[in-house]
Amino acid sequence: MLAPFSATGRHAPVAAEDQARLIAAILQHPTTHVGKTYPLFGPVELTHPEIAAIISQVIGKEVGYQQVPIEQFAEILTSRPKRSAQNTAMAMYSDPGAFTGGSAKTFLMQHLHEVAIDHSNGIFAGTNNYLAEIGGRQPMTVEEFVSRNRETFV
Numbered sequence: 807m808l809a810p811f812s813a814t815g816r817h818a819p820v821a822a823e824d825q826a827r828l829i830a831a832i833l834q835h836p837t838t839h840v841g842k843t844y845p846l847f848g849p850v851e852l853t854h855p856e857i858a859a860i861i862s863q864v865i866g867k868e869v870g871y872q873q874v875p876i877e878q879f880a881e882i883l884t885s886r887p888k889r890s891a892q893n894t895a896m897a898m899y900s901d902p903g904a905f906t907g908g909s910a911k912t913f914l915m916q917h918l919h920e921v922a923i924d925h926s927n928g929i930f931a932g933t934n935n936y937l938a939e940i941g942g943r944q945p946m947t948v949e950e951f952v953s954r955n956r957e958t959f960v
Contacts, residue, residue, distance in 0.1 A: 807854065807857075807858045807861075807869055807870065807871045807872070808871075808872050808873075808874045808878075808879065808882060809854060809871075809873065809874070809879060810873065810874060810875065810876045810879045810918060810919065810922040811854055811873060811921075811925045811926070812854075812873055812922070812925060813853060813854055813855050813871060813873055814853060814926070815853065815854070815925035815926045815927075815928065815930070815931075816851045816852065816853055816928070816930070816931045817847075817851065817852070817925060817930035817931060818847035818848040818850055818851045818852070818930075818932065819848045819852065819857065819948055819951075820846050820847065820848045820937070820945060821848070821945065821946045821951050823946065824846075824848070824937050824941060824943075824945040824946060825846060825937075827941035827942065827943065828844070828846065828936065828937055828940050828941040830941075831940050831941055831942060832940065839940075844936045844940065845932070845934065845936075846936060846937060847932055847933045847934050847936075847937075848933070848937075848945050848946070848947070848948070849933065849945050849946075849947055850933070850947055850948070851931060851932065851933055852948065854871045854873075855871040857948055858870055858871040860948045860952065861948075861952050861959055863949075864949055864952040864953055864956065864959070865956060865959050865960050867960065876915055876918055876919045876922065877915075879918070880915055
């Protein structure tokens with residue numbers, strides 16, 4: 807696993823399904839949420855090497871983590887074959903247009919670069935109970951997510 811994020815930065819990954827459940831609950835009863843902000847966190851704070859170790863355990867295949875510069879990350883992603891049309895981050899990242907253009911750094915590259923800095927500085931650290939309290943169910947752990955989507959990881 808290669809990414810531009812530090813090996814020591816921590817965050818609590820959130821599954822899109824859990825985010826969607828919370829959003830649907832807010833849309834069903836919007837007046838109770840007016841003016842509120844809900845930073846979303848998954849149930850467990852992890853580093854990228856810890857996430858790689860969890861993926862390894864679930865799929866039964868060794869997965870390591872290595873931090874790479876944003877430029878190298880962009881090169882790796884744009885050198886992969888174009889994926890079929892999907893509304894996913896991976897589909898967006900495999901689009902060379904997301905990393906190329908008239909300027910030296912595209913919006914996506916600038917965004918990922920800044921996210922990597924914030925990740926290193928602990929901006930994404932923490933946990934809370936919003937997903938469970940508002941969404942009505944405990945959010946998925948990384949283990950659960952990888953198990954449910956195993957075919958994507960092998």
